[in-house]
Amino acid sequence: MDQRLKQLLSHMDSEDARLLRTLIEGFNGGKTEEKSLAELQERLEQTRARIKVIEEKARRKMADAKANPFCHYCRVKASDVEYMFQSDTNVNICSNCVVHGYRQLRMLRRES
Ligand SMILES: [Zn+2]
Numbered sequence: 472m473d474q475r476l477k478q479l480l481s482h483m484d485s486e487d488a489r490l491l492r493t494l495i496e497g498f499n500g501g502k503t504e505e506k507s508l509a510e511l512q513e514r515l516e517q518t519r520a521r522i523k524v525i526e527e528k529a530r531r532k533m534a535d536a537k538a539n540p541f542c543h544y545c546r547v548k549a550s551d552v553e554y555m556f557q558s559d560t561n562v563n564i565c566s567n568c569v570v571h572g573y574r575q576l577r578m579l580r581r582e583s
Contacts, residue, residue, distance in 0.1 A: 473507040
């Protein structure tokens with residue numbers, strides 16, 4: 472292990488050191504390999520850039536879901552069904568799925 476990294480780890484709180492070791496192992500596919508601090512910083516920058524891309528993609532998906540609501544159970548678009556119900560946690564269910572669920576519930580109750 473890089474001398475500066477070794478020194479850094481020895482001066483960290485045990486929780487921080489554990490987190491950094493986990494990150495190093497993650498970068499190396501499960502092994503605590505010989506890596507320099509510079510290499511780790513570079514990998515960290517690459518990871519940050521990747522997280523930004525993932526975050527932006529998720530943000531676009533959220534905006535799209537808001538502009539074009541769909542049923543989270545059957546994926547049908549709001550414009551293709553009679554009603555679309557939205558929960559407080561932004562989960563949608565269409566009237567088709569509500570009817571389907573209601574019929575299933577009635578059948579289950581008759582069986583028991
Ligand atoms: Zn549905």
